[in-house]
Amino acid sequence: MRAFVGVDLGGTNLRAGLVDSDSGAVLTLKSTPTLAREGHQVVIARMIELIQLTIASSGIPPEQIGGIGIGVPGVLDLDRGLVIFLPNLPGNWPNVSLAALISEKVGCPTFLLNDVRSITYGEWKFGAGQGVENMACYAIGTGVGGGLVINSRLHLGIGGAAGEFGHQTIDMNGPVCGCGNRGCLETFASGPAISALGVKAVIQGFTSNIGQLAGYDLNKITPEVICEAAKLGDKVAKEIYDKVGSWLGVAISNTIVSFGPKKVVISGGVAAAGDILFEPIRRTVYERVRVMPVEQVEILAAALGPNSGVIGSAMWAAQNLNSAG
Secondary structure, three states: OOEEEEEEEOOOEEEEEEEEOOOOOEEEEEEEEOOHHHOHHHHHHHHHHHHHHHHHHHOOOHHHEEEEEEEEOOEEEOOOOEEEEOOOOOOOOOOEOHHHHHHHHHOOOEEEEEHHHHHHHHHHHHOOOOOOOOEEEEEEOOOEEEEEEEOOEEEOOHHHOOOOHHHOEOOOOOOEOOOOOEOEOHHHHOHHHHHHHHHHHHHOOOOOOHHHHOOOOHHHOOHHHHHHHHHOOOHHHHHHHHHHHHHHHHHHHHHHHHHOOOEEEEEOHHHHHOHHHHHHHHHHHHHHOOOOOHHHOEEEEOOOHHHHHHHHHHHHHHHHHHHHO
């Protein structure tokens, strides 16, 4: 057995796991608050401590640790192991040599990958995407990210940026996105976008129990609250998820006709809504995809849960070292 460390750099928590590269099993998993507002140097020091603790607590000799992969939520220079820009983490991160710093302190070769590309790779290797050559992944949470596996290889594109499905245009005249474009999928189908639809419904006085479930506190209206209302039969909540699912269905239809994936895997917190979200996605895809056998495409939920990014980044390190060897 050869084990690799996978790290998930999240806005709230840092997670590190030791992963068996043969089975994808997470042998040891540790977590600590990111505390990103303290600056990148403090975060990196905390990450080093977490990695060292993960290795030490596993009981596996350090010489059996093959390498480290880090899933990073931002723009990267993969070849040089640099963080170029982290849009959702406070602090000064431009051109931080993260891979080199971790490698020097821990003593293992280190590789960076975008966090959602890490999820994509983990789900393809050991999760819902196993067994196919072509797969697309959508991660729906605070934003909408994605990734592609084409011909059994993680497709990176220019600068590792391929798969930013959340920034495909769904409405040319839609709302302004944080990226600067108008009408991106992320403005319609992310967690905050779903919450905003619930808040609007309550403010407008629609007959719904969304407000009651949130304790009549608009700040507590979340996708989870709206999902709970929908499962209880709330018409307004069901319409919100039907609308969001339809927008996602349009985006996924675009992906299917462009790349022909056998599987489309949907991950992230919003995907926990289950059929309330998946039914309108599938319905829209079947309505819109006419030029290929859409019945051969599976649209399914991710299988690895919160560990997909840890597993994927660890396997990315294994892939890079195997390629170099």
